[in-house]
Amino acid sequence: MQAIYRVAVATFHEAWRRRFLNAILVFAVLIIGSSWTLTYLQPGAELKLLIDIGLGSIRFFGMLIAVFLGVRLISDEIEKRTIHTILTKPVTRAQFLLGKFFGSLATVLSNIALMGIAFYVVFAYKGSKFMAQGSSEASASGTPGISTDFIYANIAKAIGLSFVEMTVLTAVSVMASTLFSWIIAAIFSFFVYFVGQAADFFKSLANPARGTGFGGQLVFNFIYGIIPHFEVFDMREAIIKGTYVGWDTLGMHVGLGLVYATLIMLVAFLAFMNREV
Amino acid sequence: MDLSIEVEEGTIFGLVGPNGSGKTTTLKLLLGLIYPTAGTGTVFDLPLGSPEYKRRIGFLPEGPYFYDHLNAVELLAFYGGLFGMSGAALHERIEQLLHMVGMWDRREIRVRNYSRGMLQRIGLAQALINDPDLIFLDEPTAGLDPPAQMEMRRLMVDLRNQGKTVFLCSHLLKDMEPICDSVAILARGVVRRQGSIRELLGGESGRFRLRVAGGNGLSLESLRDRSLDLKIEGEEITMLFANQQQALAAAQEIANNGGTILELGAQTRSLEDVFIEAVAAGGEE
Amino acid sequence: MKKQRGLQVIGWLVVVMLVVGLQPLSNAVNYRRLVLGMKSPTPLTKMVDFDPTAVTGVIMGAALGGFQGVAASMLWMKMEELWDSGKGTWLECLNVMRTVTLLDPHWLEPWRITGWHLAYNLYVETKDPKLQAIYLAKGLDALKEGISWNPNTHELYLELAWTYFDRVRDYENATKWFRATLQFPHPEFVERMIAHAYERLPDLDRALDWYDYCLKRNPEDGTAKGATTTIRLRYLPAWRLMQAGKYDEAIRAIDRYLEVEPNGTIALHVKAHIYEQAGREREALDVWRLAARLSALDHQARRKANELAAKLGVTLLPSEQAPSYFLEQMEQPRRLEVPRRRER
Numbered sequence: 001m002q003a004i005y006r007v008a009v010a011t012f013h014e015a016w017r018r019r020f021l022n023a024i025l026v027f028a029v030l031i032i033g034s035s036w037t038l039t040y041l042q043p044g045a046e047l048k049l050l051i052d053i054g055l056g057s058i059r060f061f062g063m064l065i066a067v068f069l070g071v072r073l074i075s076d077e078i079e080k081r082t083i084h085t086i087l088t089k090p091v092t093r094a095q096f097l098l099g100k101f102f103g104s105l106a107t108v109l110s111n112i113a114l115m116g117i118a119f120y121v122v123f124a125y126k127g128s129k130f131m132a133q134g135s136s137e138a139s140a141s142g143t144p145g146i147s148t149d150f151i152y153a154n155i156a157k158a159i160g161l162s163f164v165e166m167t168v169l170t171a172v173s174v175m176a177s178t179l180f181s182w183i184i185a186a187i188f189s190f191f192v193y194f195v196g197q198a199a200d201f202f203k204s205l206a207n208p209a210r211g212t213g214f215g216g217q218l219v220f221n222f223i224y225g226i227i228p229h230f231e232v233f234d235m236r237e238a239i240i241k242g243t244y245v246g247w248d249t250l251g252m253h254v255g256l257g258l259v260y261a262t263l264i265m266l267v268a269f270l271a272f273m274n275r276e277v
Numbered sequence: 278m279d280l281s282i283e284v285e286e287g288t289i290f291g292l293v294g295p296n297g298s299g300k301t302t303t304l305k306l307l308l309g310l311i312y313p314t315a316g317t318g319t320v321f322d323l324p325l326g327s328p329e330y331k332r333r334i335g336f337l338p339e340g341p342y343f344y345d346h347l348n349a350v351e352l353l354a355f356y357g358g359l360f361g362m363s364g365a366a367l368h369e370r371i372e373q374l375l376h377m378v379g380m381w382d383r384r385e386i387r388v389r390n391y392s393r394g395m396l397q398r399i400g401l402a403q404a405l406i407n408d409p410d411l412i413f414l415d416e417p418t419a420g421l422d423p424p425a426q427m428e429m430r431r432l433m434v435d436l437r438n439q440g441k442t443v444f445l446c447s448h449l450l451k452d453m454e455p456i457c458d459s460v461a462i463l464a465r466g467v468v469r470r471q472g473s474i475r476e477l478l479g480g481e482s483g484r485f486r487l488r489v490a491g492g493n494g495l496s497l498e499s500l501r502d503r504s505l506d507l508k509i510e511g512e513e514i515t516m517l518f519a520n521q522q523q524a525l526a527a528a529q530e531i532a533n534n535g536g537t538i539l540e541l542g543a544q545t546r547s548l549e550d551v552f553i554e555a556v557a558a559g560g561e562e
Numbered sequence: 563m564k565k566q567r568g569l570q571v572i573g574w575l576v577v578v579m580l581v582v583g584l585q586p587l588s589n590a591v592n593y594r595r596l597v598l599g600m601k602s603p604t605p606l607t608k609m610v611d612f613d614p615t616a617v618t619g620v621i622m623g624a625a626l627g628g629f630q631g632v633a634a635s636m637l638w639m640k641m642e643e644l645w646d647s648g649k650g651t652w653l654e655c656l657n658v659m660r661t662v663t664l665l666d667p668h669w670l671e672p673w674r675i676t677g678w679h680l681a682y683n684l685y686v687e688t689k690d691p692k693l694q695a696i697y698l699a700k701g702l703d704a705l706k707e708g709i710s711w712n713p714n715t716h717e718l719y720l721e722l723a724w725t726y727f728d729r730v731r732d733y734e735n736a737t738k739w740f741r742a743t744l745q746f747p748h749p750e751f752v753e754r755m756i757a758h759a760y761e762r763l764p765d766l767d768r769a770l771d772w773y774d775y776c777l778k779r780n781p782e783d784g785t786a787k788g789a790t791t792t793i794r795l796r797y798l799p800a801w802r803l804m805q806a807g808k809y810d811e812a813i814r815a816i817d818r819y820l821e822v823e824p825n826g827t828i829a830l831h832v833k834a835h836i837y838e839q840a841g842r843e844r845e846a847l848d849v850w851r852l853a854a855r856l857s858a859l860d861h862q863a864r865r866k867a868n869e870l871a872a873k874l875g876v877t878l879l880p881s882e883q884a885p886s887y888f889l890e891q892m893e894q895p896r897r898l899e900v901p902r903r904r905e906r
Contacts, residue, residue: 002358003359006355017346041635041671042635043671044825049635050633052632052666056632068387080342081340081341081342081343084310084341085400088309088413090328090331090359090360091331159394171674175506200601225585227590229592232591232592232595237601238598238599239598241714243598245598249594249600255587256584256587256588259580260584263580263581264579266573266580269572269573269579273566273569274312275321276311452832
């Protein structure tokens with residue numbers, strides 16, 4: 001456990017010193033901040049726009065950070081041979097891998113937390129203005145266009161689900177890092193993420209009613225079964241409709257994410273076990 | 278690959294061989310970095326690669342890389358932490374090691390600004406953080422300037438004198454010869470020669486070497502007849518005689534003829550000679 | 563090493579087990595999301611035919627991951643430029659609108675404009691009645707699809723109701739959709755619109771009820787006051803007589819108003835209605851035909867005339883005919899076919 005912790009801390013510190021990632025964070029916060037002024041783009045749907053930009057940024061930039069951090073984790077260590085002085089200490093490969101994973105996860109989550117705070121601040125100030133407007137039965141553009149029930153709670157939960165989503169994505173990119181060079185690993189990770197976002201689409205493609213042949217059905221069903229369903233972590237609809245998302249529902253989502261992450265890290269370990277360093 | 282090596286505790290052992298001989302593979306196997314396709318290995322009666330085994334070894338890789346955003350103290354603290362060391366004990370050990378490798382005054386500098394020599398020093402320090410019984414060093418003097426090489430050799434001898442076993446891997450035979458107690462020569466994955474330095478270099482071969490310059494009226498023909506080998510390099514002539522008497526006689530003759538004796542002594546073999554022989558022999562098989 | 567190999571085999575077995583065991587959990591989560599309405603169905607599943615635009619929309623949506631809203635806005639601005647400059651054709655604009663609604667289905671404005679664009683602009687662009695009917699139907703469909711995406715807010719219900727009221731002159735559907743609007747915070751004129759629609763249907767009792775409600779809500783409501791007075795003076799006497807079964811007297815009563823105002827649309831509708839109630843369909847037909855002739859926009863009259871003519875076996879003049887497909891499309895609410903998904 002000590003070993004995992006030490007490696008994780010070292011990874012965390014190293015990650016925070018990467019200028020590239022810090023730049024992404026700064027950019028993300030700027031974009032979120034800019035939504036303050038962009039509400040004119042969708043008159044009558046200002047709240048929705050704020051949420052779109054805010055949550056969208058968190059997910060998009062979180063994705064960039066998770067992938068670019070994760071894909072270099074293992075391959076860099078092997079290329080630069082820094083791994084040699086670590087694996088010759090009493091650290092098993094599993095401990096090393098987990099330490100790298102947790103270290104990069106902590107980095108990703110701390111970045112998301114910062115973005116989440118920025119978003120919350122923008123929303124609390126700017127959003128409240130539009131919500132106040134909408135409470136009167138005024139003309140068409142006076143309403144906020146979306147339901148404001150449970151909105152703050154739902155936004156917090158949505159950010160929480162982003163945490164889980166990025167945990168799964170970090171696992172994917174770490175796994176890719178154990179298998180490929182960092183460029184291939186990055187392409188692989190983005191591919192898995194985007195396909196995972198449209199998992200339902202693949203499921204619908206597999207529907208024989210669409211005229212898909214048997215081979216096609218097999219392929220699409222296989223993709224649907226294997227790829228992590230990243231779309232599941234999206235709470236946009238719930239926020240817009242003002243649905244109450246209970247803790248049990250949230251728990252199911254979190255549980256699913258953790259199972260995904262465990263599974264993927266297991267595959268990563270199996271791949272890393274025998275890799276020549 | 279049949280590799281049997283005998284290493285005596287508390288000595289400096291050298292594993293030499295040309296590129297591609299399997300040195301690195303052997304080292305990685307011993308370190309538990311790669312796994313054998315068949316068979317098992319034990320050191321200290323512990324299985325290779327087990328955490329208990331790793332607690333008792335240290336490793337300085339060739340051309341080492343470290344997390345370059347750390348300084349010497351932080352780096353050693355990280356490695357020490359991997360052994361479960363912490364607190365005052367860890368800091369004491371770090372201080373001790375940094376003094377030992379001569380990095381104490383430069384402990385605040387970040388690794389990314391290190392010279393080659395500094396990297397080797399800190400590399401040795403991290404290899405010793407856990408006070409290991411067995412230390413593996415891969416090409417420890419490669420790329421260092423002569424003073425630094427001497428320093429490194431001195432450190433290795435110190436370690437041996439402390440009772441530790443030092444396992445050296447190198448192709449720089451001139452560096453290995455003065456400090457190694459025993460050596461194994463590896464070629465194509467097979468140990469060609471193994472033994473103490475004294476054994477390998479064969480003591481006195483009985484032959485004598487004479488190197489002269491100048492000398493008029495010398496009969497090269499007669500010298501060539503009397504010697505086992507004669508080489509002319511510019512002004513100098515180098516000859517090999519079967520015994521001391523013949524060498525002395527020739528030397529006297531040349532001196533009488535006005536020549537200068539540059540060198541006269543028993544011919545011993547160098548490690549390089551042994552190495553070339555062993556590798557060549559391996560090539561023939 | 564045997565141990566390693568063994569560990570690997572076990573490891574992969576566990577992986578397979580987890581993948582298989584994941585499915586029920588994944589299904590459970592998806593079901594919960596469906597039930598709570600957390601799932602955003604992809605536009606693709608709402609379409610009958612494989613629509614390339616929809617596919618692009620889905621992929622772009624997935625790729626942009628939340629920036630769809632901004633992308634949609636940018637595209638919308640581009641389209642507005644196109645329109646204002648007069649360079650884009652109506653159909654080009656329509657494609658862009660469609661893409662925008664796919665990218666960001668929760669943004670109401672594009673749905674409204676798309677519906678309006680189809681039902682109004684494209685409608686008048688063409689002289690072909692067949693195309694006109696299609697555009698009108700598509701306009702209504704677009705609004706209905708927009709409602710399916712945004713059922714919890716009044717805007718699109720209102721737009722649809724208005725389109726039925728103003729464009730299609732289908733007052734039955736108009737009242738239905740105006741009433742749907744009442745579920746949500748809505749502008750205060752909606753209740754009046756309901757009354758107006760009933761007035762034109764004609765269903766004077768309900769019309770009066772709604773005007774009454776408007777007056778109770780706001781005694782200063784000039785429109786409601788005026789309308790109530792109008793109804794009472796002009797049409798109510800005839801209406802009451804009709805309800806009492808005194809059809810001839812009712813006709814005479816309404817005719818008295820029509821002498822003063824021969825083109826009075828509502829009066830004509832009331833008269834036709836009286837004839838229908840009396841079972842005098844031939845005469846009703848004549849009144850509907852007259853109303854249709856007097857006002858080109860009175861689609862209700864035209865529809866009713868066609869209905870009755872068909873029933874009575876009367877041949878109408880070509881100019882009076884509403885093409886059958888127009889009738890079909892107007893009379894039967896066009897159902898948006900959604901392929902059934904196999905969910906638990």
